[in-house]
Amino acid sequence: MKPSRLFIGLRILASTAVSLLIILATADLWGFLAPGIVRVATWLQFLPSLVRALTAFGLLAAGFILVLALTLLFGRVYCSFLCPLGAFMDGVIAIRRRISKVKLQYVKPGVVRYFILAGIAVSLFFGSMHLINILDPYSIFARSAQALVRPLAIGLNNLLAQAGELAGYYGIAPYPFSLPPLPVLGVILAWLALVVWLAAARGRLYCNTLCPVGAFLGLASRFSVFRMSMDAEKCIQCGACSKKCKASCMDVENKTVDASRCVMCLDCLTVCPVDAVEFTAPSAAKEVETDPGRRSLLFMGAFLLTGLPSRSAAETGNGYPETIIEESLAASPTEPLAPPLSIKRKASLVPPGGMGRDHFTSACTGCHLCAAACPSHVIRPELVAHQGKGLLAPSLSYEKGFCNYNCNACTMVCPSGAILAVGLEEKKRVQMGRAQFIKQNCVVATKGTECVACAEHCPTGAVKIVREQGGPGLPKVDEDVCVGCGACEFACPAKPYKAIYVKASLIHGKALPPKKGESVQNLVGEDFPF
Amino acid sequence: MKRRVFIKGAAVMTAGAAAALNGLPISRALAQNGPDLAAVQGGEPGIMFDKAIQAFGGMKNFVKPNQKVVVKPNIGWDTPVERAANTHPELVSRIIKHCLDAGAKEVVVFDHTCDQWKRTYESSGIEAAVKDAGGIMAPGHVARHYAEVAVPGGKDLKKARVHELVLEADVFINVPVLKHHGGAGLTIGMKNNMGIVWDRGDWHRSGLHQCIADFSTVRKPDLTVVDAYRMLMKNGPRGVSENDTALRKAQIISPDPVAADAASAKLFGIDPAKVPYIRIANEKGVGAMDLSTLAIERIRI
Ligand code: SF4
Ligand code: SF4
Numbered sequence: 040m041k042p043s044r045l046f047i048g049l050r051i052l053a054s055t056a057v058s059l060l061i062i063l064a065t066a067d068l069w070g071f072l073a074p075g076i077v078r079v080a081t082w083l084q085f086l087p088s089l090v091r092a093l094t095a096f097g098l099l100a101a102g103f104i105l106v107l108a109l110t111l112l113f114g115r116v117y118c119s120f121l122c123p124l125g126a127f128m129d130g131v132i133a134i135r136r137r138i139s140k141v142k143l144q145y146v147k148p149g150v151v152r153y154f155i156l157a158g159i160a161v162s163l164f165f166g167s168m169h170l171i172n173i174l175d176p177y178s179i180f181a182r183s184a185q186a187l188v189r190p191l192a193i194g195l196n197n198l199l200a201q202a203g204e205l206a207g208y209y210g211i212a213p214y215p216f217s218l219p220p221l222p223v224l225g226v227i228l229a230w231l232a233l234v235v236w237l238a239a240a241r242g243r244l245y246c247n248t249l250c251p252v253g254a255f256l257g258l259a260s261r262f263s264v265f266r267m268s269m270d271a272e273k274c275i276q277c278g279a280c281s282k283k284c285k286a287s288c289m290d291v292e293n294k295t296v297d298a299s300r301c302v303m304c305l306d307c308l309t310v311c312p313v314d315a316v317e318f319t320a321p322s323a324a325k326e327v328e329t330d331p332g333r334r335s336l337l338f339m340g341a342f343l344l345t346g347l348p349s350r351s352a353a354e355t356g357n358g359y360p361e362t363i364i365e366e367s368l369a370a371s372p373t374e375p376l377a378p379p380l381s382i383k384r385k386a387s388l389v390p391p392g393g394m395g396r397d398h399f400t401s402a403c404t405g406c407h408l409c410a411a412a413c414p415s416h417v418i419r420p421e422l423v424a425h426q427g428k429g430l431l432a433p434s435l436s437y438e439k440g441f442c443n444y445n446c447n448a449c450t451m452v453c454p455s456g457a458i459l460a461v462g463l464e465e466k467k468r469v470q471m472g473r474a475q476f477i478k479q480n481c482v483v484a485t486k487g488t489e490c491v492a493c494a495e496h497c498p499t500g501a502v503k504i505v506r507e508q509g510g511p512g513l514p515k516v517d518e519d520v521c522v523g524c525g526a527c528e529f530a531c532p533a534k535p536y537k538a539i540y541v542k543a544s545l546i547h548g549k550a551l552p553p554k555k556g557e558s559v560q561n562l563v564g565e566d567f568p569f
Numbered sequence: 570m571k572r573r574v575f576i577k578g579a580a581v582m583t584a585g586a587a588a589a590l591n592g593l594p595i596s597r598a599l600a601q602n603g604p605d606l607a608a609v610q611g612g613e614p615g616i617m618f619d620k621a622i623q624a625f626g627g628m629k630n631f632v633k634p635n636q637k638v639v640v641k642p643n644i645g646w647d648t649p650v651e652r653a654a655n656t657h658p659e660l661v662s663r664i665i666k667h668c669l670d671a672g673a674k675e676v677v678v679f680d681h682t683c684d685q686w687k688r689t690y691e692s693s694g695i696e697a698a699v700k701d702a703g704g705i706m707a708p709g710h711v712a713r714h715y716a717e718v719a720v721p722g723g724k725d726l727k728k729a730r731v732h733e734l735v736l737e738a739d740v741f742i743n744v745p746v747l748k749h750h751g752g753a754g755l756t757i758g759m760k761n762n763m764g765i766v767w768d769r770g771d772w773h774r775s776g777l778h779q780c781i782a783d784f785s786t787v788r789k790p791d792l793t794v795v796d797a798y799r800m801l802m803k804n805g806p807r808g809v810s811e812n813d814t815a816l817r818k819a820q821i822i823s824p825d826p827v828a829a830d831a832a833s834a835k836l837f838g839i840d841p842a843k844v845p846y847i848r849i850a851n852e853k854g855v856g857a858m859d860l861s862t863l864a865i866e867r868i869r870i
Contacts, residue, residue: 207675209707212687415685443685445647445692488776489845491752496683500809504751512752530683532770558812559802565817567608567867568835569860 043308043318050119050305054126057083058180061123064452065185065411066192068214074412074451081454083121084177085252087404091456094402107259114260114267118246118253118302124176125246125302128238132285135239143242144278146287148297152247152254159251169430172405174251177454179230181406182420182431186219186227189411193217215416215439219407222422223431242285247300257299265320267296267307273315280307280316289316377479379536386543387425388435388523390418391442391469392450392458395546400429403457407433409449415440417525418449432457435471437525437541442471444498444524467499470548472523472541474501474516480538483511493527493539499553502527502539514539519551603630605863606823606832612870614660614798617820621794622667624866625822631792634672636739640664640704641790643746643761644680644695646807647688653799653814654807655689656746658698660796660820664742665702676702677734679709680764683807686710707734715767722853723783725775730767735788743790743826747797747833749805749813752777754844755837756806757830758793759785782849785826789855793829795821797836827856828863835860 060080063072082088088103106117118125135141159170172178193214200211218224237245246253260266269280271294281289284307288300296316307316386396390409393399410418410433417440424434435442447466450458461469474493482490489511494502501521504512514527516539523541531537603625609617622628632638642656650658665676678699682689690696690706699706708714715730735741745761753760759781763769765788772780797819804813819836823829827850831841841847841858851858 207705209677209705212708213711414687440685443647443688445688446685482774486776489752489778490773491750491777492770492773494751495806498684498807500804530770530773532774534774553809555810555812556803559815561816562800563816563818564611567610568838569608569832569865 043305047305047309053120054122054129056080057121058123058126061177061181062184062188064408065181066189068192068196074448077408077452078454081177081408081452083117084454085117085121085256086171086175087177087406087455090171090402090404091454094398095456095459106256110256110259111263113265114263114298114301114303115253115256116303117256118243119304122176122252123180124234125243127180128234128243128245129285129304131235131238132242141239141242143282143284143287145281145284145290145292148300149248151249152251152257155249155251156254166401167428168401168403168432171251172403172430172432173226173230174249175404176246176250176252178404178406178431179227179234181408183227183231185407185411185420186224190216190218217416219420220422223420226422226431242287243302244287246302247286247288253302260298260301263298265318266298267301267303267316267318269294269296270315270317273313275313275315277312279310279312283307283310376484379480380477381536382477382540384540384543386545388437388471388525388541388543389425389547390433390435390449390458391447391466391471391547392453392461393471393547394459395544396425396428397546399457400425400432401457402455403429403432403453404455405429405431405433406454407431408452408454409433409458412448412452414446414448415443417442435525437528439529441496441525441529442523444522444526467522468550468552470522470544470550472521472543473518474521474523474527474539475542476514476516477536477538477540478513480533480536481513482533482538483513484538485533487511490532492530492532496526496530498522498524498526499550501550501553517554520553522550604866605825605857606821606828606860607866607868608819608821608832608836609868609870610817610819612818614657614796614820615663616870617798617818617868618660618663618667618794618822620868620870621820621822624868625824628667628671631742631824632668632671632673632740635674636672637737638668638673638676638740638742639735639738640668640676640678640742640744641680641735641761641765642678642695642744642796643756643764644689644693645683645764647684647692648808649692650694651799651811651814652808653746653748653801654805655693655695656744656796657798658694660794660798661695661744662698662702662704664744664794665699665704668740668742669703673740676704677707677738678704679707679732679734681709681732681767681769682764709764712767718787720783720787722786723780725779726772726783729771729784729787731788732765732767735765740792741788741790743793745793745795746801747795747821747837748801748808749803749837751805753781753846755830755834755839757795757833758790758826759830759846759850762790778845779849781846782853782855785846785850785855786853789826792822792824793826795829795833797821797833800837802837825856825863827851827858828860831858831860832865 057080064077082102085103085106092101162170197213200213203211274294276291278291281291286300286302288297389399407420417435418433419436420433447463450461478484493514494504499520501517502514505515506512525541528540531539607621607624609621642661644655646654648654668676696706716733718731719728720726743758745758750756797817799814800817801808802815821832830847834841
């Protein structure tokens with residue numbers, strides 16, 4: 040066996056493993072996977088890792104450096120060994136090849152990819168992640184799995200659960216079925232269709248036109264130590280390699296390989312009848328192919344690197360700054376009762392560890408891994424939920440649940456640092472918002488009956504019931520202790536509008552610890568009072 | 570499963586309603602010669618249950634061979650045992666053992682939790698205890714498991730969606746933890762029944778006490794075992810820290826749900842007549858609130 044075949048096997052193994060891990064991260068309802076294992080796969084994802092390093096200062100988490108180093112050594116190995124969307128496209132190409140003959144051939148290098156890089160640099164300068172979020176291959180792959188594979192897993196799980204129940208077995212618990220909101224699903228499906236079509240018709244064209252990671256690593260791979268080349272003496276210009284090449288980068292006419300577009304799939308090594316394609320370190324004598332705009336492109340790459348931090352470092356800072364809250368919606372308690380007041384949340388809720396809207400949307404790439412990890416199902420993928428910021432960045436919704444006080448699952452999975460890891464004890468103090476009470480909506484005020492659903496659910500004791508002489512008690516919120524988990528809002532049964540809701544803090548604060556109060560005397564040994 | 574539920578549910582309803590009308594607790598016939606209520610104190614949860622159930626002649630007086638049993642602890646909150654917001658796991662596992670020893674076909678445990686169910690099952694320690702004891706831990710978070718049942722004796726509550734496992738069960742054992750509750754004053758047995766109901770938001774909306782009392786006429790537990798090993802004395806029902814709890818090492822068991830709640834209220838230091846749902850249930854004839862009329866067995870360990 041040729042060594043090249045061995046490497047191709049390795050490529051398939053690695054890319055399949057990474058893809059499967061990411062799929063499992065979104066569809067593992069049963070907790071088979073330790074979160075740490077998924078992290079290995081996401082840690083090496085170039086773009087989220089780069090964003091993480093730049094916005095959260097976590098160089099420790101900088102898997103992108105490893106990828107960059109690999110690229111400088113061997114070219115764009117990321118694209119064939121580590122990129123899950125690349126693996127997916129390879130799958131599409133393989134299937135397409137089985138169905139009918141595809142005619143791939145060399146094409147001259149285009150400049151679209153550099154326009155995209157430039158566009159990203161410019162939009163980052165204006166504080167927008169939109170272009171990155173829509174184009175990043177890892178995020179496309181992960182959110183597609185979250186939107187499409189996870190529901191399948193849930194369906195399967197629920198079928199099994201139902202079958203089990205009939206036999207009196209309850210070991211498999213049914214899962215609430217959910218799809219992303221329609222606009223999100225629409226974008227995901229449309230983009231997936233584009234990727235499949237491009238792959239089926241033109242191989243890895245996506246990677247060499249639209250993909251920002253491909254473009255960026257393409258710049259780096261121009262300097263790579265090892266690369267594909269054609270031995271001009273051996274080459275008989277049969278064109279076998281260029282027909283096989285998914286990246287359309289084998290220029291048989293000039294006997295050169297465009298390293299900036301080569302995705303390092305190594306297929307060409309196996310098809311050359313005379314072994315003229317080789318993977319070597321080019322001799323110093325051979326001039327590295329250059330094209331006109333190269334210098335300015337390099338400059339743009341550097342600009343891209345600086346674009347991110349110049350904005351977010353200033354805006355987000357480190358730790359928890361002063362809480363900024365919007366104007367209060369809650370009317371002051373007036374007599375007699377005003378008509379019910381509808382709740383209009385002005386700012387969006389951001390998961391704990393997200394530090395607030397601006398940090399969160401400046402780093403979220405929309406992979407939706409957090410939504411899959413949340414056991415309370417309160418992280419909901421959204422198209423634009425953050426007042427125009429953060430395309431596809433999820434937000435919290437307390438319609439069907441609330442953030443579990445004792446949980447920090449989402450903070451442990453985010454690869455881009457949009458949701459920073461927070462320890463459980465620290466998470467219990469993260470203030471995502473502050474609960475607001477609207478008296479005129481409250482059951483106790485309108486009907487005079489006992490309710491207390493909000494206080495009952497509050498994990499921090501921030502909602503207390505204040506009672507005047509045995510009458511039904513009205514809730515009162517201690518906003519400083521509130522963490523904004525939404526337990527009260529979820530539990531509030533008032534109709535048509537809830538009487539308590541969480542007003543999002545634009546920048547997350549730090550809640551005061553729950554008031555423990557005096558410790559109660561033990562009562563062991565007292566006699567029966569009856 | 571559903572079909573059986575409806576037939577069964579209807580039967581249960583009529584039985585419940587009839588019993589409510591003549592004021593006779595359903596399982597009174599079972600425990601004919603025993604006391605009305607047993608109170609134990611001074612031991613660990615398991616031992617106390619051994620003694621208490623002995624006072625009623627053993628579990629075989631409540632569970633017949635091959636019967637299906639539902640044990641319903643309070644598993645509302647994602648908090649550890651020391652916080653006393655949930656029923657003590659040791660008590661739950663001991664009850665299951667007694668049921669299985671009495672020949673029960675299966676013992677199922679569930680609760681419609683308030684916090685995220687999976688985490689709550691886990692951190693309460695109850696899931697592990699149930700599996701250990703040979704019981705079955707069933708989910709309580711699935712809407713389709715709840716079947717609508719009429720509440721013929723209800724004033725504010727006319728219908729409720731009740732978990733089919735309870736409707737199907739031959740024996741229903743309610744195992745609340747005795748604790749402070751910001752709205753209901755106390756949560757004991759009848760309040761714990763909210764965990765077998767799906768649409769409990771309605772109860773909060775339409776008057777908590779009346780609804781709790783109304784529902785107590787629907788499916789009365791055959792046995793109520795009140796866990797007062799550690800009591801949450803304030804900030805209930807969830808509690809904020811261990812400071813809110815007091816060790817009491819007591820347990821109250823009775824086939825009469827109102828008597829069990831009344832004695833527990835006393836144990837907590839509250840006059841049962843001051844807890845509206847106990848008073849209303851007493852008036853409805855669900856059981857007896859006046860402890861002076863009952864045969865009480867007091868056991869000290
Ligand atoms: S911390 Fe809250 S939002 Fe995050 S996963 Fe847990 S429950 Fe969901
Ligand atoms: S007041 Fe509401 S939002 Fe705040 S901690 Fe309590 S339950 Fe959560």
